Amino acid sequence: MYTIIPVGPVSGSDAFLLTTSTHAALFDTGFAFAAKAMLSSVASHLGGRPLQYILLTHSHYDHVSGSVAVKRRWPEAQVVASAYAAKILAKESARDVIRTMNEHAAREHGVDDYEDLLAELTVDRTVVEGDVVDMGDLQLRVLELPGHTRCSIGFYDEQAKLLLGCETLGVISGPELVMPCCLVDYDSTRQAIARVRSLAVDSLLVPHHGLLEGEECQRFLAAADFWLAETRQRLQAAHGQGKSEEEMLQLLKQQFYTDLTRRCQPEPAFDLNASYIIAQMLKKDA
Helix, strand or coil: CCEEEECCCCCCCCCEEEECCCCEEEECCCCCCCHHHHHHHHHHHHCCCCCCEEECCCCCHHHHCCHHHHHHHCCCCEEEEEHHHHHHHCCHHHHHHHHHHHHHHHHHCCCCCCCCCHHHCCCCEEECCCCEEEECCEEEEEEECCCCCCCCEEEEECCCCEEECCHHHCEEEECCEEECCCCCCHHHHHHHHHHHHCCCCCEEEECCCEEEECHHHHHHHHHHHHHHHHHHHHHHHHHHCCCCHHHHHHHHHHHHCCHHHHHHCCHHHHHHHHHHHHHHHCCCCC
């Protein structure tokens, strides 16, 4: 009925090609410097077929920066994202942050020469909860899943029991280890995980990892829920003991900045995200 193929050419550059018998969609588009290699991979797998959609889970640099290059190669493809993501990506200040983070990532990979197309980054179609992206054999219903960002969304096909997830659910850092990614709201993150756990899911695409099948899906979601609550408890205990923010950052690093995480996320990006996570988890009303 469908295939899902990773097409991100380097770790951390999140991009997956989803195809059905009649349609094709690129799920996130990775780093700017990796776009050329990604396009080559996508074209090879499509074999001349058109690309109908570019589905963006949220507005972060490691998920959206290759979009313009994809759009230039397949101009008929629609860039699909939440209205909130479209609003963010239209801001020059947001593009400046995305540009800076791309530069950090490029240097981490020894790349200093790539085309910056961020000025052309736009969204063609904004979607909200319940909207459907028609892929023929799949009818992908939009799920609003805020928590990682306010603009985070996923896509769910009830018949296929397929969920295309987002980072609100967390990122796999090791066996039974899922790093929480609640950058904007702890409660929304927990609610999003609970909501997804209530769905019938036999296949789950996890950002920065790949496709989980069968019982792996519920094990991941259970671990995501556990580590979200457990991490909050540990950070609040550390705060109560008078630990500094730097000391709490080190607690997160010791637990979650594993070799697997390091391959996907440069240390400056990890540190930045961790600072937001700590702030959310220390909120009294969390």
